[in-house]
Every structure is written in structure tokens, then in C-alpha cells.
Amino acid sequence: MQALQRISGRLFVLFVLLVLSVLVTFFFRLFVFLVLFVLVAFFFFRRNAALLRVALRSVQQRGVASLLTAFSMALGIMLVVSVLAIHGVIYQSFSTNASLGYNIIIGAKGGKLQLTLNTVYYLSQPVENIPYEFYLEFKDQEARGYDYQFALTRYAEHLQRSVEQSPGAMLAGMNGVLAIGSQCVTSTALETIRQGQDPTARPGRFRAFTQLAIPLCLGDYYGRFRVVGTTPEMFGALSFGPTGERKYSFGEGRNFQTWNKDHGYFEAVVGATVADEKGMKLGDQFSPAHGDPDGHGHERKFTVVGILGRTGTPNDRAVFINMEGFYLMDDHAKPIESEDDEEVSEGEDAETVNEAANQETVLVVPQDRLQPLPIEQREVTAILLRTVDPISALYLPNRINEGPVAQAVLPTSEIYSLFGTIVQPILRVLVLLTGMICVVSGVSILVSIYNSMSDRRHEIAVMRALGARRGTVLQIVLWESIILSVGGGLLGWCMGHGLVAAASPKIEAQTGVSIGFFDLAPPVNLLEMLGAEVSSDWVRQWFMLSPEVLLIPVLILLAVLVGLIPGLAAYRTDVAKSLGK
Amino acid sequence: MLKVHNLKKTYTQPNGQPLHVLDVPAFHLDRGEQAVLVGRSGGGKTTLLHVIAGISHATAGDVTIDGVPLNRLSEAGRDRFRAGMIGYVFQTFNLLPAFTALENVLLGMTFARGKHDRGRAERLLARVGLADRMSHRPAAMSVGEQQRVAVARSLANSPRLLLADEPTANIDPANQQNIIDLVRETAREESISLLLVTHAMEVADQFDRVDRLEDINRVGQELPPPQMPGEPVATP
Numbered sequence: 001m002q003a004l005q006r007i008s009g010r011l012f013v014l015f016v017l018l019v020l021s022v023l024v025t026f027f028f029r030l031f032v033f034l035v036l037f038v039l040v041a042f043f044f045f046r047r048n049a050a051l052l053r054v055a056l057r058s059v060q061q062r063g064v065a066s067l068l069t070a071f072s073m074a075l076g077i078m079l080v081v082s083v084l085a086i087h088g089v090i091y092q093s094f095s096t097n098a099s100l101g102y103n104i105i106i107g108a109k110g111g112k113l114q115l116t117l118n119t120v121y122y123l124s125q126p127v128e129n130i131p132y133e134f135y136l137e138f139k140d141q142e143a144r145g146y147d148y149q150f151a152l153t154r155y156a157e158h159l160q161r162s163v164e165q166s167p168g169a170m171l172a173g174m175n176g177v178l179a180i181g182s183q184c185v186t187s188t189a190l191e192t193i194r195q196g197q198d199p200t201a202r203p204g205r206f207r208a209f210t211q212l213a214i215p216l217c218l219g220d221y222y223g224r225f226r227v228v229g230t231t232p233e234m235f236g237a238l239s240f241g242p243t244g245e246r247k248y249s250f251g252e253g254r255n256f257q258t259w260n261k262d263h264g265y266f267e268a269v270v271g272a273t274v275a276d277e278k279g280m281k282l283g284d285q286f287s288p289a290h291g292d293p294d295g296h297g298h299e300r301k302f303t304v305v306g307i308l309g310r311t312g313t314p315n316d317r318a319v320f321i322n323m324e325g326f327y328l329m330d331d332h333a334k335p336i337e338s339e340d341d342e343e344v345s346e347g348e349d350a351e352t353v354n355e356a357a358n359q360e361t362v363l364v365v366p367q368d369r370l371q372p373l374p375i376e377q378r379e380v381t382a383i384l385l386r387t388v389d390p391i392s393a394l395y396l397p398n399r400i401n402e403g404p405v406a407q408a409v410l411p412t413s414e415i416y417s418l419f420g421t422i423v424q425p426i427l428r429v430l431v432l433l434t435g436m437i438c439v440v441s442g443v444s445i446l447v448s449i450y451n452s453m454s455d456r457r458h459e460i461a462v463m464r465a466l467g468a469r470r471g472t473v474l475q476i477v478l479w480e481s482i483i484l485s486v487g488g489g490l491l492g493w494c495m496g497h498g499l500v501a502a503a504s505p506k507i508e509a510q511t512g513v514s515i516g517f518f519d520l521a522p523p524v525n526l527l528e529m530l531g532a533e534v535s536s537d538w539v540r541q542w543f544m545l546s547p548e549v550l551l552i553p554v555l556i557l558l559a560v561l562v563g564l565i566p567g568l569a570a571y572r573t574d575v576a577k578s579l580g581k
Numbered sequence: 582m583l584k585v586h587n588l589k590k591t592y593t594q595p596n597g598q599p600l601h602v603l604d605v606p607a608f609h610l611d612r613g614e615q616a617v618l619v620g621r622s623g624g625g626k627t628t629l630l631h632v633i634a635g636i637s638h639a640t641a642g643d644v645t646i647d648g649v650p651l652n653r654l655s656e657a658g659r660d661r662f663r664a665g666m667i668g669y670v671f672q673t674f675n676l677l678p679a680f681t682a683l684e685n686v687l688l689g690m691t692f693a694r695g696k697h698d699r700g701r702a703e704r705l706l707a708r709v710g711l712a713d714r715m716s717h718r719p720a721a722m723s724v725g726e727q728q729r730v731a732v733a734r735s736l737a738n739s740p741r742l743l744l745a746d747e748p749t750a751n752i753d754p755a756n757q758q759n760i761i762d763l764v765r766e767t768a769r770e771e772s773i774s775l776l777l778v779t780h781a782m783e784v785a786d787q788f789d790r791v792d793r794l795e796d797i798n799r800v801g802q803e804l805p806p807p808q809m810p811g812e813p814v815a816t817p
Contacts, residue, residue, distance in 0.1 A: 050691040051691070053684075054688070054691065458675075459677055462671075462675040463688070465669060465671075466663075466692055467661065467663045467689075467738075468660065468692040469657045469661065469692075470657070470660075471657070472692060576628075576636055
């Protein structure tokens with residue numbers, strides 16, 4: 001037992017020094033770790049260069065078997081490196097979206113995660129829509145006044161005033177129109193007018209808490225990509241990136257406008273991935289498909305006026321159209337509900353009534369423009385909200401959630417919850433599985449070396465007869481195990497990084513994350529990765545490092561463990577008996 | 582240089598019965614002396630060399646080399662002592678097939694602390710006539726060349742005692758004398774004490790001092806001694 005302790009002493013010292021080197025990196029990071037490792041390796045290998053040479057020659061002697069054994073380890077490490085790279089990509093992708101430029105999402109009541117995924121990542125289906133008028137509660141009085149001028153209530157009110165001003169001259173011709181107009185307003189709007197509550201006479205109820213509110217209208221597709229109806233503020237006012245420092249920019253063209261003399265309401269901006277995949281360029285026209293990637297295409301065509309610069313966010317994979325144009329597409333107008341269905345003229349339905357209202361003389365827009373869709377017929381899928389201060393972000397969601405119309409979610413919280421609850425455990429399991437593959441590969445090293453022991457008994461006896469101690473032959477076997485393990489590991493590292501580097505263009509196109517050959521997996525908190533809860537920032541900082549840094553020490557440890565059994569067989573070789581064989 | 586006193590070596594047989602192999606009351610070798618030990622096959626010559634070299638541990642008795650009591654050292658101590666102080670030439674050469682001639686000689690230095698002299702290894706190989714075969718592996722060498730490499734390896738650490746166990750047993754007659762001459766000359770040049778074990782009398786005749794294993798080992802004394810040249814045949 002004493003001899004065994006002496007035998008493993010050097011390797012144990014090496015392992016301890018490596019662990020200490022890793023610990024030191026918590027303060028001085030990778031550079032010092034490398035320097036220390038090189039010094040340790042130089043010192044240790046210099047003292048043991050001869051043994052290392054003997055071990056290397058023994059490995060070479062069993063060329064094919066050694067190569068196959070090392071390759072099995074290489075495959076395992078390649079999988080580990082690939083999983084770590086995937087973890088890094090996902091982590092970076094989540095980090096890029098950590099600051100969205102807004103801190104609350106308003107949407108229809110339902111699943112919070114679904115609302116977040118649908119709004120941020122354009123995944124899943126929209127929960128439901130909320131009334132446009134709810135969106136206007138986040139706008140100031142001036143903006144409300146502008147939008148409300150397109151309200152049917154306003155139209156009806158104008159018609160009422162027109163009738164009141166010229167009853168005799170217009171009565172005969174206007175009777176039918178007046179009847180239509182009155183049927184077009186909601187009962188709530190009429191009641192509002194009767195009670196004298198003019199919605200344009202006040203700012204929105206939540207305006208005081210709002211710095212920015214951007215509506216999103218979802219439901220259409222262009223190929224596999226989502227079409228998002230929104231306002232120019234989407235790219236003019238929002239920012240993104242891990243700290244929200246990056247502004248949207250256009251690789252080509254410009255942002256769309258609410259109205260343009262060349263394209264009217266029908267301008268669009270496409271994400272970089274959409275442009276690449278669909279081969280889109282400025283001036284191209286397209287028709288969104290309704291409700292489904294394979295749904296029927298709208299008749300309206302939108303013109304591409306801008307191609308976004310690559311952001312690494314889901315916005316790279318979406319098409320953005322002017323919200324006004326979105327509403328003017330068929331099937332996007334919400335049907336008008338009337339309290340008294342029997343008041344609707346026989347033979348006329350709501351859509352006919354809407355068309356009639358729209359085709360009337362334009363009251364508030366120039367003659368050459370289409371009448372925007374009345375606000376009563378508008379809905380929004382979600383509202384991206386940025387509050388004036390962080391306190392509002394805590395207060396406002398409660399107030400909205402208490403109401404009957406909508407819900408408010410904190411997307412960052414949902415995203416990190418998703419990452420921590422689902423993604424992180426899956427990644428942890430993957431790392432565990434690939435680690436087990438490496439252990440299996442380590443066992444193959446054990447079997448390979450152990451099987452060679454019976455053929456090498458004479459060779460070991462000769463070394464012992466030449467003066468090698470029992471511990472020395474054990475060291476030689478351990479070195480063989482380390483050579484196979486670390487050699488295979490380095491090969492696997494190169495293979496894994498090569499694989500990831502080769503796939504980097506596709507990864508970058510999908511996620512915006514670029515990975516080079518020498519890029520290590522991003523630093524993670526190793527304790528938390530292993531499932532421990534860390535409350536101390538000091539401890540957390542200590543253990544923030546790339547998991548790949550631990551590959552070599554872990555491989556050496558694995559090699560020592562699997563090399564012990566064949567090493568002990570060499571240790572116990574009977575010299576006198578084996579010399580004669 | 583070498584002193585053996587009341588040396589005994591006993592093995593335990595599979596049936597549990599002891600098998601006495603060596604019972605040597607006394608044996609000695611002076612510094613620089615060259616002696617040959619003859620004996621019949623299976624008489625314990627190799628076992629005696631193994632005990633002297635520290636490869637096997639004596640059951641009882643003392644082996645002292647250059648004042649160092651080998652039997653009182655630990656196994657690791659004996660290994661270390663052997664690496665630095667004793668050269669051993671094996672009957673079957675025992676070269677490692679994966680190593681070149683030069684590497685086999687260097688291997689002899691590997692296990693001795695602080696000794697790894699490539700220049701000396703090359704000089705030794707040149708001395709045994711293998712200057713142009715240093716990078717050849719044993720499989721690419723003749724039997725005689727392999728034994729030369731083994732001789733060079735045994736001298737790698739400048740030992741004080743050289744043990745040769747039937748070094749010409751596997752050598753063709755044409756090369757046997759070359760090997761014997763090589764071993765004796767290098768031992769003489771470096772003032773190394775030489776103990777050569779053989780059952781070939783033509784080899785033994787070349788040495789000034791010839792000892793019979795049967796004379797020094799009580800275990801084999803009940804058997805008739807081997808026939809020496811000129812002696813009448815002993816009748817039981």
C-alpha cells in the first residue's frame with residue numbers, strides 16, 4: 001500500500017497542480033492557466049520524458065489498436081464539444097435577445113409563454129387578438145386623436161352633423177346612408193357619444209407609464225416566414241443586444257413609412273435571412289399568405305423598401321409590413337357587431353356595410369389615398385411596451401392583468417424561465433450523455449491496454465530487470481493511457497470544432513451567432529451547470545469559465561482511473577518467471 | 582566486490598512443498614576479477630544470478646555488492662541499485678522489439694536516476710561494432726548483432742558488476758567467441774567485475790577462475806558433477 005501511494009504520487013501531484021491551475025484561472029483567467037499548465041507540463045514532462053518516450057513507443061507498437069482506441073475517445077469528445085458549442089450558441093442567442101428594447105408584452109389573456117414565444121420568436125400561434133382601442137390606451141392624446149379620426153363613430157358623428165346641418169337638401173339622398181352609418185358604430189361608441197365621453201379628449205389610461213408602445217399584428221406568412229404588421233417605430237425606436245445598445249440598421253434601403261406616395265400603405269421590410277433565402281431585393285413585390293404558410297394569398301402586394309442588417313435575433317427571419325396596409329388586406333377587418341341585428345338592412349351584411357362606409361367620400365385623408373380601416377375593425381395581436389421606469393414595469397402588469405381585456409407578461413422573465421426550466425436541463429442531460437460516451441471510450445482504453453498486458457509481460461519483466469521499479473512500470477502504463485486519452489481528446493476537440501466551424505454559416509444564418517474554429521464554449525457557471533445553487537457573486541465569478549478548459553484535466557483523470565487496472569497488472573509482474581518466457 | 586554468505590533460495594511448489602534451489606555458504610568475487618560459473622542446466626545458475634542482481638529476493642543469507650547489503654534493501658532499493666550498479670546480459674538478449682538499438686541502450690539508462698547519456702550510448706554501440714546499426718530495430722538485426730546490443734545495454738550505466746547469463750547460448754559458433762571476447766575486453770577496460778555463467782566448457786576454459794555450481798551450492802551436491810576435460814569418468 002505504501003508502494004502504491006508512492007507510485008501514484010507523481011501523477012497525483014500533477015493532477016493537483018492542474019486543479020490548482022484551474023482554480024487560479026478564476027482570478028487571472030485563461031492566460032495564466034495556460035502559462036501554469038505549460039510550466040507544470042514542462043517540469044513534469046522533463047522529469048518523466050524518458051518514461052513518456054517508452055510509453056509512446058509502446059503505443060506506437062500497437063499501432064492499429066491504439067489508433068482505434070484513441071479514435072473512439074475522439075468521437076466521444078467530438079460529441080461533448082459539439083454539445084458545448086450548441087449550448088454556447090443557444091446561450092448567446094438567448095443573451096442577444098436578453099434586452100429586447102421593451103420590457104412588457106401586452107396580449108390577449110392566455111398562456112404567458114405562448115404569448116412570449118409568439119411575439120419574440122414568432123413561434124407557435126397567436127393566442128388571440130385584443131381591440132385596437134386597448135392599444136390606444138397607451139398613446140398620448142394627440143396620437144389618439146389622429147387614430148380616432150378613422151373611427152366609425154367619428155364617421156357616424158360627422159354624418160349626423162352633416163344631416164343636421166342640411167336636413168332638407170340631403171335627407172332624401174342621405175336617409176339610406178344615415179341608416180347604414182348608424183348601424184356601423186358599436187353600441188359602446190354610440191353610448192360614449194351620447195354620454196359626451198370623447199375618447200380623443202384625454203390621453204390613454206396607461207400613457208403615464210409608457211415610453212414606447214409598438215403594435216404587432218400576426219397571422220400571415222411569406223413562405224415559412226412570419227409576416228408582421230407593425231409601425232415604423234419598430235425599427236426606428238427599438239434597440240436590441242445583450243445590453244440593448246444596438247440599433248436596427250438596414251443593409252439595403254430604408255424603413256417602411258406609414259404612407260408613401262409611390263407605394264401607399266403597402267411597404268415592407270424583410271429580415272436578412274428572409275432576403276437571403278428568398279433572394280429578395282429592393283423593389284420586389286410579394287403577397288402574404290393568410291393564416292398559414294400554405295394559405296391563400298392576399299390580393300394586395302407589398303413592395304420591399306428595406307432589407308434589415310443581420311441582427312442575430314428572430315427579426316432576421318420575419319417580414320415586416322406597414323400595419324395600415326395589413327389592415328387593408330382582405331379578411332383582416334374585424335366584423336362589426338351590432339346590438340340589434342334586425343336593424344341591418346335586408347340583403348346587406350356587415351362587410352358590405354363596411355365597404356360602403358369606406359367608399360364614401362374621404363373626410364380626413366386626401367382624395368388619392370385609401371381610407372384606413374376604422375379602428376373599431378382593427379385588432380392587434382400584441383403590444384411591445386417600454387415603460388418610463390422600472391417601477392412601472394412592476395406596477396403596470398398587475399393593473400392590466402386585473403382587467404378583462406388583456407394580459408401583460410415580462411418577456412425577459414419568461415425567456416430566462418424557459419431557458420432555465422427546459423433548455424438548460426436538456427443541455428445538462430446532453431452533456432451528461434456525451435460525458436458517459438467518453439467514459440465508455442475510456443473503458444475501451446482500459447480493455448485495450450489490459451489485453452496487451454498478457455503479451456507484454458516479458459517486456460515489462462525486462463524493464464524491471466533493467467532496474468525499473470514496480471511504480472515505474474505502473475507509471476509507464478498510466479502514461480500510455482494518458483497518451484491515448486488525451487491524444488484522442490485533442491483529435492476529438494479538433495473534429496468537434498471543425499464540425500461546428502463548418503456548420504457556422506448555417507448557424508449564423510439561423511441564430512446570428514458566429515462561431516470560429518478556435519472559439520471556446522462561452523463561460524458558464526460550472527456549479528450551476530452541475531445543478532448547484534449559487535448565491536454568492538464571489539463564488540459565482542470564481543466558477544465562470546468555459547467548460548472546455550476542463551477537458552484536458554478530466555481526460556487525464558479518466559485516463560489515470562482506467563489505466564490503474566492494467567497498470568496494477570504490470571505492477572504485479574513476476575520478473576523472474578516472466579523473464580524466462 | 583561481491584560477497585555471498587549463507588545464501589538460500591527456496592520456492593514453494595503448487596503442492597505446498599518447498600523446493601530448495603540454492604544453498605550457497607560462501608561465494609565472492611574481487612573488484613575487476615573475471616570468473617565463470619559452470620553447471621548443468623537447471624542447476625540454479627540463473628537463479629543465483631537473479632538473486633545476486635536483486636531480481637529475486639533470497640530466502641535467507643546475505644548478498645553484499647561493493648559494501649551494500651542487497652538483502653537489506655527494499656525491493657525498490659534493489660531495483661535502483663541494480664539499475665545503477667549491475668549490468669546484466671541475458672541468455673535471450675531481451676531486447677525490446679519496438680525500440681531501436683540506440684533506444685534499447687538508452688533504456689538501460691532510463692531507470693537509473695540522473696543517467697541518460699545519448700553520447701555514451703552511441704559510443705557503446707560503436708565499441709561493439711554497431712555504429713551503423715543504431716537506428717535499426719532488433720528484427721532487422723542478426724542474432725549476433727542483437728547480443729552485441731544487449732552487451733552495450735548492460736554497460737550503459739557503467740556498472741561495477743557485470744552478470745552474463747549464458748551469453749553465447751543462442752549464438753552461432755562463429756560469433757560465440759566474438760561475444761565472449763567483447764564481454765571480457767569491455768569488462769577489463771572499465772574495471773568491471775565479471776561473473777559469467779555457462780554450461781559450455783569451451784567458454785569456461787578461457788577464464789582463469791572457474792567455479793562449479795555444484796561445488797558452491799549444497800543443493801546440487803548429491804548429483805554427479807559434470808565431466809571436466811581430462812578427468813576420469815566418475816562411477817556411482
